[in-house]
Amino acid sequence: MKPLFLISIFYILFSCKPNYQNNQLPNILIFLGDDMNWNDCQPYGNKIVKTPNIEKLANEGISFDNMFTSTAMCAPSRQQLMTGIYPVRSGAFPNHSNVFDGVKSFAHHFKNLGYEVALIGKKHYGPKDSFPINYLGGVQHDTGFNGSDIDLNKIKPVINGNKPFFLIVAQNQPHTPWNRGEFELYPPQTLEVPEYMVDSDITRKGLSSYYSEITYMDSLLGKTLKIINDSKKNQNTISIFTSEQGYFYPFGKWTCYDLGLKTAFIVKWPGKIKPKTRTSAITQYVDIIPTLIDAVGEDPSKINVGISDSKGLTGFDGKSFLDVMLGEKNYHRDYTYGVQTTRGIINGSESYPIRSVRSEKYKYILNLNYDEKFYNILTAKDSIRPSFLRGEKIPPMEIYKSWVNNAKTEKQLRWVKTYLKRPYEELYDLKNDPYEKNNIANQPGFEEVKKQMKNKLKDWMRQQGDMGVDTEMRAISRQDRTGKGPWLPYLTKIKKLNR
DSSP: OOHHHHHHHHHHHHSSSSTTTSSSOOOOEEEEESOOTTTGGGGGSSSSSSOOHHHHHTTSSEEEEEOOOSSSSHHHHHHHHHHOOOOOHOOOOOOTTTOOOOOOOOOHHHHHTTEEEEEEEEEOOOOGGGGEEEEEOSSSOSSSSSSOOOOOGHHHHHHHEEEEEEEEEEEOOTSSOOOOOOOOGGGGGGGOOOTSOOHHHEEEEEHHHHHHHHHEEEEHHHHHHHHHHTTTTTGGEEEEEEEOOSSSSSSSSSSHHHHHHHHEEEEEOOSOOOOSSEEEEEEGGHHHHHHHHTTTTTOOOOOOOOOOOOOOSSSSSSSSOHHTTTOOOOOSSOOOOEEOOTTTTTOOOSSOOOEEEESSEEEEEEETTSSSSSSTTTTTTOOOOOOOOOBBBBOOOHHHHHHHHHHHHHHHHHHHHHSOOOOOOOETTTTOTTOSSSTTTTTTOOOOHHHHHHHHHHHHHHHTTTTTTHHTTTTTHHOOSSOOSSSSSTTTTTTOOOO
16 A cells, blocks of 8 residues: 555655746746748748847747748737637637627637736737736837837836836837848848749849847847846746747738748746757647636636637637646647638728648648639738838838749749639648649549538638628628727728729
């Protein structure tokens, strides 16, 4: 009996989840990139762009190789992270949108645990009752003005305070306009253009400016981590870097391709996470808050998020991957999901809803209004967004034009043109076609895969209350056009396209 008794005691002491009732709760930092490809930093294989602070964080923690947001636009992406709820169910499915009244966010959950919850920089969330956050200032869009868009000195009182902190640093880089950093670090003609882009003069100039902003952003991450280190709280802080959705170029932002939905995600937690590790587990932004609640010793399954799904359930859409973060497992999900609402974006199509489901091997996409063309500021005839390059008056539509004009083969040109005009169904073998250039939806031998993926996607849409085109047409009602939201100056510029 004695050995069994000792084994039982050992199990109780060492196998239980963290309980901080009698100990200090861990602090939490989330540092957000803005419109940055997941692979445009050193830990994810980019050998050109310099990101020493992201690299250092990865060397001290764990890098997730399959983390996804479900929407490649700022407001829906950030609000799903903060709520643990997918965009259609929460109400924040178009860009520049708010969640439904009554939705609770991380601010409620962590304030209830005694945390100081604060954010500096870009908001892109609302209404205020759903996000009772101590806002530390900053700008909502970097419009190219001189001077810093974020004053990191303002985070010091939060970090040095007596309460445990949950701090989001939501700076604006490398979102366009690309006007910050040391342009000289990346001479355009010396750059290697990735295979998922078309080599052109504008592509190279854009990459040079974009890379310089990533390096500038990396310096802000370094300053943030130094403030935490100087406060002597780094050993008890969960530090996270994530790149948000994909970049400004075609097939990135505003799409459901991996270049839009896949995101970098790196976590450091001294004494808990083994340094310099990686995981291939499939995870999604809605899983992050449940994981952090789990990490501080609470049960995320007991949380009421303030809104029910179509089945009447009031819990998170996401689920904790704490065991993956701690290196105990390398599996979390079988599928991730994507939703793109094009109605209401700047220079967007009248209605171009996109839905997707992804497994480890396959991506299935539905273009629900495929008879129309996909418009945004890159493809619109009368784009209202001004210059995107440092010091050059080049409208964004010139990027896409340069890709059409500089495609080197007929195959590459056909791929570029699918950005504007797509079929109803797309299916990609991600192992053999990671940049989703070869649509196999109608090829023989994939009928069963397509059927299975389509059924998974429709089940998810039903659970979310997603009616497809009808949901798309309600997009404008979800945007804050009252004059109180931080993005009103952009919304008032939206024009109906003259096609």
